[in-house]
Amino acid sequence: MIHLIPRYGFENTDIDRNISKRECIGFIFSKSMDFSTLKSGISISPNINGYFYQATSDRKRFLFVPLSNYEIETKYLITISSSVKDSIGNSLYQEIKKEFYSGDSYLEIVSLNIGGIDYSSIPDELEASTTTVNANEILAAVITFSNPIDINSRYAVVNNISLNLQFPMTSASPILLSSKWDSSNTVLTLNWGNITKSTSENKSYYDLKFNGGKSGISTGNGRYMEDSICIHIKISS
Known part of the structure; x- marks a missing residue:
């Protein structure tokens, strides 16, 4: 037997x-x-x-x-x-x-806050507001993951998240000003500067990207996001 x-x-x-x-x-x-x-x-x-x-x-x-x-x-x-x-x-x-x-599941983004608005499911597109700090328009994102991120993998996770200007291309490119993890190692707060607000004549659009797959966002101990995610963001006036 x-x-x-x-x-x-x-x-x-x-x-x-x-x-x-x-x-x-x-x-x-x-x-x-x-x-x-x-x-x-x-x-x-x-x-x-x-x-x-x-x-x-x-x-x-x-x-x-x-x-x-x-x-x-x-x-x-x-x-x-x-x-x-x-x-x-x-x-x-x-x-x-x-x-x-195998019993492991993929790493997921379980909730998202963009510009002060909570999203329990990840939208394909949204409109977000900025905050003004010393004449600099700042967009904040709070990302909650399904599992804790190992301390040695946090830098790589931040590098696998990007905010890219889509329109108008004459605007300045966004700059990541700060990143911060909470004590549970599941919540990441990111702040980007150089954001251009929309006007009545020109609307401003950005793409927020999360890189998935084995070489993308991972916990550092075997779990990773199955697919990449791209969210189209229109900035409020």
Whole structure:
């Protein structure tokens, strides 16, 4: 008999959606196994970099130790080939397949405040007001993420958020004046200066961009935004 058990402790829990980050997968056999055939006869698809480890001296319990995080919201297939043998050379009676799902979810922006107005869902476009400080028009954005951002990743998160002038191109480009994280490490406040207010003759438009994907905004411990986001902003007069 073979049991696929998640986590180091070989708890009596079948493999399920709760496998996340770099959690190990345990294999329990009813007989002592030939470790070399086990290593070559077990595969995981999609492929994840890792290694097998003999967990007990009786050669009945083994671990797969991943060296990278499981892909977010991904279905995996474990295949145990019939070429796997016990310690006296008996082959597994049949090939065994078992599916499991990674338990991690994507990082999300759960709320947004632009120019003093709260948004519980991310709009494609909006109109925002600025505040005037020493004759400089400033646009503020307060971004709340679904998960805390690691201290070593905060600078990269800020760099993956940009405010870009779209019209009129004769206006000055916005400048990021300040960034501040709250104590929970989930709320980021950004202030941009050099914002041009709309007039009756000319409307001012900007794009607020959040870079997603593995190389974009991430927590620093495996979670990242699935897709990039772009919000078109019209500045009030």
